[in-house]
Amino acid sequence: MPNNNKIILGLLALTIVFSAPHASQAQEPPTIQPAQAVTAEQAPQAPKAPIVIEADNLSFSDETGDIRAEGNVVITNQGQKVEAELVNGNAKLSEIWINDEAQFSQPDSHLTGHHTLYNYKLKTGSMENVKGKIGRKYVAGDIINIYPEQYVIDHGSTTNCPAKVPDYHVSADKIEIWPGDQMIAYNAKFWIGNKVIFSLPRYRQSIGEGGESSFPRIGYDSEQGIYIKQHIDYPLTNRLSAYANLDYYTKADFKPSFGIIQREENYSIGVAQGHFLDDDDNWIKKEPEFKLTYHPRQLGRMPVSYSFTAIYGKWTDDDKTSWHQEYELYFRHNPIKLNDTMNLYLGTGIEHIRESYDNSSQNIFKFDATVDKRWSERFNTWVGYHYTKNNETLFEYDSDDLSRELVSGFTYKIDKMNTIGVRHSYDLDNKRVEDVDYTWYRNLHCWQAAITYRAERDQIKFDISTTRW
Numbered sequence: 457m458p459n460n461n462k463i464i465l466g467l468l469a470l471t472i473v474f475s476a477p478h479a480s481q482a483q484e485p486p487t488i489q490p491a492q493a494v495t496a497e498q499a500p501q502a503p504k505a506p507i508v509i510e511a512d513n514l515s516f517s518d519e520t521g522d523i524r525a526e527g528n529v530v531i532t533n534q535g536q537k538v539e540a541e542l543v544n545g546n547a548k549l550s551e552i553w554i555n556d557e558a559q560f561s562q563p564d565s566h567l568t569g570h571h572t573l574y575n576y577k578l579k580t581g582s583m584e585n586v587k588g589k590i591g592r593k594y595v596a597g598d599i600i601n602i603y604p605e606q607y608v609i610d611h612g613s614t615t616n617c618p619a620k621v622p623d624y625h626v627s628a629d630k631i632e633i634w635p636g637d638q639m640i641a642y643n644a645k646f647w648i649g650n651k652v653i654f655s656l657p658r659y660r661q662s663i664g665e666g667g668e669s670s671f672p673r674i675g676y677d678s679e680q681g682i683y684i685k686q687h688i689d690y691p692l693t694n695r696l697s698a699y700a701n702l703d704y705y706t707k708a709d710f711k712p713s714f715g716i717i718q719r720e721e722n723y724s725i726g727v728a729q730g731h732f733l734d735d736d737d738n739w740i741k742k743e744p745e746f747k748l749t750y751h752p753r754q755l756g757r758m759p760v761s762y763s764f765t766a767i768y769g770k771w772t773d774d775d776k777t778s779w780h781q782e783y784e785l786y787f788r789h790n791p792i793k794l795n796d797t798m799n800l801y802l803g804t805g806i807e808h809i810r811e812s813y814d815n816s817s818q819n820i821f822k823f824d825a826t827v828d829k830r831w832s833e834r835f836n837t838w839v840g841y842h843y844t845k846n847n848e849t850l851f852e853y854d855s856d857d858l859s860r861e862l863v864s865g866f867t868y869k870i871d872k873m874n875t876i877g878v879r880h881s882y883d884l885d886n887k888r889v890e891d892v893d894y895t896w897y898r899n900l901h902c903w904q905a906a907i908t909y910r911a912e913r914d915q916i917k918f919d920i921s922t923t924r925w
Contacts, residue, residue, distance in 0.1 A: 521548035550577035564635040565590045607633045617902030660691035675919035679737040681706030740853035745769025759790040778813030821845040834869040860884040
């Protein structure tokens with residue numbers, strides 16, 4: 457049969473069979489677009505299809521539903537793509553299988569492997585001897601199982617280091633990844649180079665914003681001395697975790713903290729105990745503290761999101777102990793685009809604090825406005841105004857230092873390895889400079905270093921850690 461006839465036959469048959477609709481719900485039939493193009497006059501007219509197959513040669517059995525696509529095969533369906541040289545499948549089962557190398561990609565991943573099996577109807581599949589990337593993580597494994605919202609890797613590894621032989625990685629018997637949410641590894645081993653530095657029966661890591669790596673961090677602080685920090689997150693269930701921060705400072709000694717946290721889609725709730733340090737070198741001991749955080753959520757159809765935090769716990773510093781209550785409601789406007797390179801960020805909120813130490817109660821009102829400007833791919837600037845009414849609190853820990861603050865700064869990327877930044881803080885009430893921070897960021901390939909000089913305080917801070925996960 458001539459090739460064009462074979463292609464047309466495939467169009468006719470797959471339009472009928474490959475979509476495999478449920479009896480109770482009709483579905484749009486798929487479209488096949490071979491590399492040898494079929495015009496609208498040549499092909500039967502059909503509704504726009506969610507599945508598209510491109511190939512140099514295509515054959516199809518109307519009786520069995522078997523499909524064979526060969527040469528530059530590309531199959532796409534609702535953001536998913538499979539690429540290979542030879543693909544077999546069955547339209548009645550909505551399945552394809554590939555023995556040789558294939559590539560599977562969708563918005564959150566790109567994987568390469570062998571012995572691929574995939575079901576387009578169920579959106580499930582598997583690949584062997586796989587390598588690739590899921591979100592920001594580079595992954596590899598003997599087998600990866602693909603589900604609509606999850607990946608499961610058997611005898612695999614993961615890292616944020618793109619090197620062929622990564623400087624650091626985590627290996628595990630099984631790794632479960634929910635893109636943009638979390639990762640859980642079972643019988644996890646932590647490697648630096650070719651050495652295992654420690655292992656855990658189970659390990660959890662958030663891979664959303666603010667996720668922390670369990671690889672040790674080292675650094676120096678003029679106030680605290682040389683330090684070594686390590687964060688460990690042990691999953692009890694998919695959402696419930698026990699964690700510990702094992703921090704040692706040459707000047708402050710061993711300052712651990714630990715807790716349990718339940719992380720849900722819209723909120724998290726937990727209890728923490730131990731020693732905590734803020735960015736201004738203020739220590740607090742929590743004995744313990746209960747915390748509820750309601751994650752940012754859109755306010756109806758308005759371009760505004762809100763978040764809520766409630767804290768209750770026993771706080772102790774060098775001078776006093778108090779049962780501390782804190783409740784904060786904060787609203788943020790979605791970024792306002794002033795032009796192609798400039799955005800305005802607005803926020804406002806109220807915080808209520810109560811202390812048993814002196815039976816005090818205070819309401820703190822906040823307003824924040826920041827404009828950033830991207831002048832080029834290398835150069836970025838910003839200026840912001842922060843207002844805090846009633847900012848005098850019992851504890852200095854994590855409090856706002858200034859009532860009215862004007863901040864400005866810039867970052868400039870010198871090259872792919874080096875970036876410099878300056879942050880300037882001005883006290884509008886007392887008309888004086890509060891802080892000027894100069895920071896040099898150094899990309900160490902799979903590690904990152906930052907050195908900051910706080911000029912007004914004559915302090916130096918240095919930190920080196922793995923590339924942010």
